[in-house]
Amino acid sequence: MAETQPVAEFAPAKINLTLHVTGQRPDGYHLLDSLVVFADVGDRLTLALSDTPALNVTGPRAEGVPGDARNLALRAAETAGTTVRIALDKHLPAAAGIGGGSSDAAAVLRGISRLTGLAPPDDTVRLGADVPVCLPARAARMQGVGEIVTPVADLPRLHAVLVNPGVEVATPACFARLATRTNPPMPDPLPRWSGPADLIDWLATMRNDLEPPACHIAPVIADLLETLRADPACRLARMSGSGATCFALTDTAAHARAMAARLSRPQWWVQPTRLS
Ligand SMILES: C[C@@](CO)(OP(=O)(O)O)[C@H](O)COP(=O)(O)OP(=O)(O)OC[C@H]1O[C@@H](n2ccc(N)nc2=O)[C@H](O)[C@@H]1O
Numbered sequence: 520m521a522e523t524q525p526v527a528e529f530a531p532a533k534i535n536l537t538l539h540v541t542g543q544r545p546d547g548y549h550l551l552d553s554l555v556v557f558a559d560v561g562d563r564l565t566l567a568l569s570d571t572p573a574l575n576v577t578g579p580r581a582e583g584v585p586g587d588a589r590n591l592a593l594r595a596a597e598t599a600g601t602t603v604r605i606a607l608d609k610h611l612p613a614a615a616g617i618g619g620g621s622s623d624a625a626a627v628l629r630g631i632s633r634l635t636g637l638a639p640p641d642d643t644v645r646l647g648a649d650v651p652v653c654l655p656a657r658a659a660r661m662q663g664v665g666e667i668v669t670p671v672a673d674l675p676r677l678h679a680v681l682v683n684p685g686v687e688v689a690t691p692a693c694f695a696r697l698a699t700r701t702n703p704p705m706p707d708p709l710p711r712w713s714g715p716a717d718l719i720d721w722l723a724t725m726r727n728d729l730e731p732p733a734c735h736i737a738p739v740i741a742d743l744l745e746t747l748r749a750d751p752a753c754r755l756a757r758m759s760g761s762g763a764t765c766f767a768l769t770d771t772a773a774h775a776r777a778m779a780a781r782l783s784r785p786q787w788w789v790q791p792t793r794l795s
């Protein structure tokens with residue numbers, strides 16, 4: 520098969536504004552209720568249909584990312600029953616609670632759909648719990664173990680700083696340390712927020728249930744959250760996913776940029792961003 524013209528896809532960082540763990544299935548997977556948004560920072564992929572699968576990982580965060588069949592980008596193509604050549608320009612820290620691998624997998628599935636004209640496979644949760652929500656990459660409520668994705672229309676756009684303190688937290692270890700597995704869900708239906716300030720006030724009454732276990736596993740996360748909350752521009756600080764990346768919400772883009780400059784540390788990944 521002659522290679523097709525490559526298509527480009529952006530794989531944005533996934534942020535769990537809330538992450539409520541509401542139960543556990545008999546197979547051990549946890550039931551979640553999470554308000555998920557996407558950042559304007561992320562990985563960049565190009566892919567083309569080809570005879571043999573290939574993956575080239577480059578970019579500032581390429582180190583340590585598997586370049587072989589373990590990579591979720593290649594596994595996504597396999598799930599779609601397609602052979603592609605993928606160039607992955609990695610900007611997101613891995614194993615960081617911002618769904619880098621899942622967002623790459625979703626970007627591959629979107630790219631393959633554009634190349635073949637076929638719809639993505641149904642059962643994408645098998646690739647990873649975050650893949651279904653990363654497929655549309657739009658603000659959504661995520662439930663079940665990740666397979667139930669309900670778009671949230673008109674979510675006010677937020678300004679934020681993302682900070683990863685340079686430690687990896689293993690997702691299973693984080694779930695395993697939960698004190699309780701049956702915690703209250705978010706309200707149903709979700710409220711309609713009048714604007715960013717209203718949304719932030721409401722978020723302050725919600726939770727990330729994985730934050731206490733992650734802080735126990737990696738106390739540097741608790742220190743980071745304390746630093747974020749002490750900053751004059753911070754309206755709300757919380758961890759995303761199973762960590763260790765945390766986000767601080769600010770009133771304006773200028774505040775996010777100024778806060779990011781104040782937070783610069785050698786081992787930290789710090790990004791001002793917009794979430795929507
Ligand atoms: C916690 C979340 C929240 O969005 O984000 P991350 O921290 O990964 O970004 C996700 O549910 C993670 O998604 P993902 O990383 O794709 O999960 P998977 O590969 O399917 O699962 C990794 C491991 O996490 C645990 N797991 C994951 C999802 C879930 N609903 N219940 C679980 O108990 C299981 O121990 C599983 O073996």
Ligand SMILES: Nc1ncnc2c1ncn2[C@@H]1O[C@H](COP(=O)(O)OP(=O)(O)O)[C@@H](O)[C@H]1O
Pocket residue numbers: 583584585589590591592612613614615616617618619620621623624690760761762
């Ligand atoms: N494309 C990818 N990018 C990053 N990590 C990947 C990728 N494919 C597989 N992995 C593996 O998946 C693990 C989880 O990565 P990632 O999806 O970034 O984290 P998280 O689930 O915490 O958001 C990493 O430890 C890495 O070895």
